[in-house]
Amino acid sequence: MxxxxxxxxxxxxxxxxxxxxxxxxxxxxxxxxxxxxxxYNLLSAPKWIGVSNYVKMFTSDYHFMNALKVTFLYVFASVxxxxxxxxxxxxxxxxxxxxxxxxRAAYYVPSLLGGSVAISILWRQIFGMEGILNQALGLxxxxxxxxxxxxxxxxxxxxxxxxxxxxxxxMIIFLAAxxxxxxxxxxxxxxxxATKFQQTRKIMLPMISPIILFNLVMQIISAxxxxxxxxxxxxxxxxxxxxxxxxxxxxYNEGFSKMRMGYAxxxxxxxxxxxxxxxxxxxxxxKRHVHYD
Amino acid sequence: MKREKMFVALGVxxxxxxxxxxxxxxxxxxxxxxxxxxxxxxxxxxxxYYQINDLFMAEHPNVEIVTESPGWNDYWTAQSTAYASGSAxxxxxxxxxxxxxxxxKGVLTPLDSYVEEGIIDLTxxxxxxxxxxxxxxxxxxxxxxxxxxxxxxxxxxxxxxGMELWPEEEDITWDEFYDYLNEVQAKLGDDTYAxxxxxxxxxxxxxxxxxxxxxxxxxxxENGEFAPTEETLASWxxxxxxxxxxxxxxxxxWTQEWNSKAWExxxxxxxxxxxxxxxxxxxxxxxxxxxDTLAIRxxxxxxxxxxxxLLITSAFGISETSENKELAAEYINFFVNxxxxxxxxxxxxxxxxxxxxxxxxxxxxxxxDIAATDYLNMISEEAPAFVAKAPGVWAIQDEIASxxxxxxxxxxxxxxxxxxxxxxANEMIAENAE
Numbered sequence: 001m002x003x004x005x006x007x008x009x010x011x012x013x014x015x016x017x018x019x020x021x022x023x024x025x026x027x028x029x030x031x032x033x034x035x036x037x038x039x040y041n042l043l044s045a046p047k048w049i050g051v052s053n054y055v056k057m058f059t060s061d062y063h064f065m066n067a068l069k070v071t072f073l074y075v076f077a078s079v080x081x082x083x084x085x086x087x088x089x090x091x092x093x094x095x096x097x098x099x100x101x102x103x104r105a106a107y108y109v110p111s112l113l114g115g116s117v118a119i120s121i122l123w124r125q126i127f128g129m130e131g132i133l134n135q136a137l138g139l140x141x142x143x144x145x146x147x148x149x150x151x152x153x154x155x156x157x158x159x160x161x162x163x164x165x166x167x168x169x170x171m172i173i174f175l176a177a178x179x180x181x182x183x184x185x186x187x188x189x190x191x192x193x194a195t196k197f198q199q200t201r202k203i204m205l206p207m208i209s210p211i212i213l214f215n216l217v218m219q220i221i222s223a224x225x226x227x228x229x230x231x232x233x234x235x236x237x238x239x240x241x242x243x244x245x246x247x248x249x250x251x252y253n254e255g256f257s258k259m260r261m262g263y264a265x266x267x268x269x270x271x272x273x274x275x276x277x278x279x280x281x282x283x284x285x286x287k288r289h290v291h292y293d
Numbered sequence: 294m295k296r297e298k299m300f301v302a303l304g305v306x307x308x309x310x311x312x313x314x315x316x317x318x319x320x321x322x323x324x325x326x327x328x329x330x331x332x333x334x335x336x337x338x339x340x341x342y343y344q345i346n347d348l349f350m351a352e353h354p355n356v357e358i359v360t361e362s363p364g365w366n367d368y369w370t371a372q373s374t375a376y377a378s379g380s381a382x383x384x385x386x387x388x389x390x391x392x393x394x395x396x397x398k399g400v401l402t403p404l405d406s407y408v409e410e411g412i413i414d415l416t417x418x419x420x421x422x423x424x425x426x427x428x429x430x431x432x433x434x435x436x437x438x439x440x441x442x443x444x445x446x447x448x449x450x451x452x453x454x455g456m457e458l459w460p461e462e463e464d465i466t467w468d469e470f471y472d473y474l475n476e477v478q479a480k481l482g483d484d485t486y487a488x489x490x491x492x493x494x495x496x497x498x499x500x501x502x503x504x505x506x507x508x509x510x511x512x513x514x515e516n517g518e519f520a521p522t523e524e525t526l527a528s529w530x531x532x533x534x535x536x537x538x539x540x541x542x543x544x545x546x547w548t549q550e551w552n553s554k555a556w557e558x559x560x561x562x563x564x565x566x567x568x569x570x571x572x573x574x575x576x577x578x579x580x581x582x583x584x585d586t587l588a589i590r591x592x593x594x595x596x597x598x599x600x601x602x603l604l605i606t607s608a609f610g611i612s613e614t615s616e617n618k619e620l621a622a623e624y625i626n627f628f629v630n631x632x633x634x635x636x637x638x639x640x641x642x643x644x645x646x647x648x649x650x651x652x653x654x655x656x657x658x659x660x661x662d663i664a665a666t667d668y669l670n671m672i673s674e675e676a677p678a679f680v681a682k683a684p685g686v687w688a689i690q691d692e693i694a695s696x697x698x699x700x701x702x703x704x705x706x707x708x709x710x711x712x713x714x715x716x717x718a719n720e721m722i723a724e725n726a727e
Contacts, residue, residue, distance in 0.1 A: 039724055042377040043398035060720065063695075129550040145484075150549040152702075235553050236366060237691060240545055240698050256370045258688040259394065260724065261377075 036266035041259045053266035064267070066242035067250040074156055074246065075223040078163035083215055086167035090174035091200070104172065111168030119162070120232035124149055127158045149233055152243035159229050159244065170215040177211035178204065209290040217279055224275050227252065247271050325357040328620055329382035331372065334362030341641055345634045349627050356620065376400045376612070383615040384624055387434055389425050389606040392681040393512075394688075396428035397725070402611040403431040407622040414630055415646070421673035422646040425606040428681045434608035435625050438642030439669055440574040441604050441676075442497050442592050447567045449585035454480040458588055462671075464600075467532065470593040477567060478541040488568035489560055490542040492533045492697035493552055495690040496605060497570050500592055501529050503677060504601030512683040517726065519686070519718035526693075526711035530700045534707060545701040557582040572605065573668050574643035576661040587661075589668055591675075602676035604669075607642040644669040685725035689718045 036053055040046035057064040093103055113119045126132045127148035134144045148154045181204055189199045227248040238245030255264030339362050346358040361382055363371050375381040395401055407413045415423050426434030448458055459465060477487040491497050503511050505525040514520040536542040551560040561569040562582045580587045594600050611621045628634055635650045644666045645651055651666055693714055699705040
């Protein structure tokens with residue numbers, strides 16, 4: 001009896017999560033997969049239309065291609081830059097800076113605030129036509145009347161900058177990984193005459209490469225899911241010429257503004273597919289560069 | 294021992310059950326009926342609704358009002374999902390833009406029987422205002438406040454330029470307005486424009502369309518297809534495009550930047566423009582945010598003299614799923630006809646439908662609100678009859694605006710843009726008709 005109880009106790013403890021996972025994730029995902037093959041406007045019953053929604057996005061929805069372009073540009077520009085900044089800062093903080101915990105906390109704060117409505121509004125104020133950036137440029141003699149958030153050529157780059165600023169979370173993880181690298185390895189290399197750069201390149205980076213991969217995958221997924229910033233900064237419409245129409249915003253607009261929940265579901269599944277394929281590619285490419293020993 | 298434990302357990306269970314039944318009996322005697330009311334809100338607006346709800350509950354001690362008041366954008370997400378899940382509030386606030394979408398799906402209750410029984414009293418109302426709640430001959434909504442597009446003019450600034458404004462009752466055509474804007478622009482310096490570009494104005498485009506449509510066929514033609522012709526849509530795009538080329542409207546970037554600001558901080562208030570199309574109920578906000586004298590004029594008429602004004606209502610409807618429809622109807626009637634309630638509301642969402650309430654509020658109303666009331670009553674007589682937008686039509690207005698950006702950036706010609714809109718609109722309409 002005791003053995004049986006022991007065997008099932010784990011499942012009982014798991015139950016709250018399991019119920020949540022089934023009711024709040026798996027079932028809605030299944031429903032959304034079904035809706036993606038329907039014409040569903042939320043107010044009347046969904047009607048089966050086969051793969052029409054998937055065909056439509058490639059044939060008659062130019063916003064879809066715009067959203068793809070903007071999102072890919074954002075992900076491929078912001079994630080490497082964000083990881084680079086967080087890695088460099090993690091190295092700096094590892095140098096035994098005085099008041100390390102204070103710096104660590106201070107640098108982490110942007111990660112907590114980054115995706116918030118308040119920061120998105122602040123971003124508008126900084127990069128607007130009469131924003132802080134243009135005023136600062138004015139002080140050094142550069143007259144600028146560009147609205148960096150409204151100009152289709154620069155808008156997405158302001159959001160790339162916002163993401164770079166949210167370096168705290170990967171930085172903390174990098175810092176923890178760096179601290180795990182045995183000091184004797186670095187000392188041995190130093191004794192053998194390796195420079196600091198060589199120690200970092202040949203020992204430190206390979207040693208923390210699994211963590212770099214982890215941060216890379218997590219940040220790619222997170223960057224694909226960015227919504228609040230583009231929603232607030234573009235006023236919900238995706239900006240001039242869709243310059244801030246991130247994929248998630250396109251899904252939201254189709255689903256809730258235009259009440260095309262069937263089509264929005266199809267878009268969501270395409271996003272899942274894109275993220276899955278990219279993750280597989282990253283893992284495949286990482287085989288050569290990531291060292292687990 | 295075991296038996297003792299069992300008796301104790303049974304005793305406890307029995308006591309609990311008795312207590313449960315007891316509380317149910319007590320509950321039945323003073324049970325309150327819950328009425329759920331939803332509106333789009335903000336902190337200040339919510340206070341008005343709460344005060345009115347308190348007044349209603351004071352008259353109906355057995356009623357408890359439960360409220361839901363997300364901000365504008367979240368509100369529509371909340372409502373569409375609530376209706377999808379069958380959990381919508383009893384009384385739900387709508388805007389006339391959405392009437393077609395919701396009424397055509399049968400999720401709202403026709404209110405005609407409540408009006409006939411006198412539960413909702415619409416006598417001495419402006420009937421043109423009442424009609425904004427109709428869809429396919431049934432009344433589904435009762436207005437809380439009425440508005441429509443108007444032309445705001447910074448009259449002080451205009452006079453400083455040595456120009457005079459035309460009389461308020463006079464109609465001018467879009468062509469005349471075009472020339473007037475260019476005349477103004479010729480007297481202005483850098484970074485100041487005669488008007489704010491109209492391409493982002495999702496309400497004004499429908500006025501333009503109605504000016505160019507046959508009565509009754511504003512949204513759908515005889516075949517059930519999108520009625521606005523390519524010519525009408527192309528002329529809408531060309532109007533903005535030409536004024537941008539003339540310099541009387543700014544470029545898209547400038548327009549987007551200034552459009553994103555709050556009303557009180559917008560280009561009209563900051564003397565960046567002189568002419569601005571917006572809803573008439575915003576008059577008080579603009580005027581109180583600036584020292585210059587602000588005037589309103591009618592939206593220009595079509596070049597053949599046809600008016601196209603489209604009344605916009607914020608209105609209460611009753612969900613089909615409500616179990617307290619009659620109480621909901623009583624609540625709506627109280628909200629729109631009770632003098633105390635309307636003193637509290639004080640034209641928060643525009644001009645009241647009841648002429649009696651308009652008269653009651655007039656002596657203490659802000660002069661801008663009085664001007665807006667007179668304006669709304671005037672154009673409601675001149676405008677073609679209100680026809681609710683067909684399902685699917687409302688959803689294409691974002692496409693009309695985003696396509697305008699492509700015209701402004703020389704990616705599409707006005708004619709190509711018009712063709713694109715007709716294709717998209719017909720697709721949306723077909724989806725809704727399936």
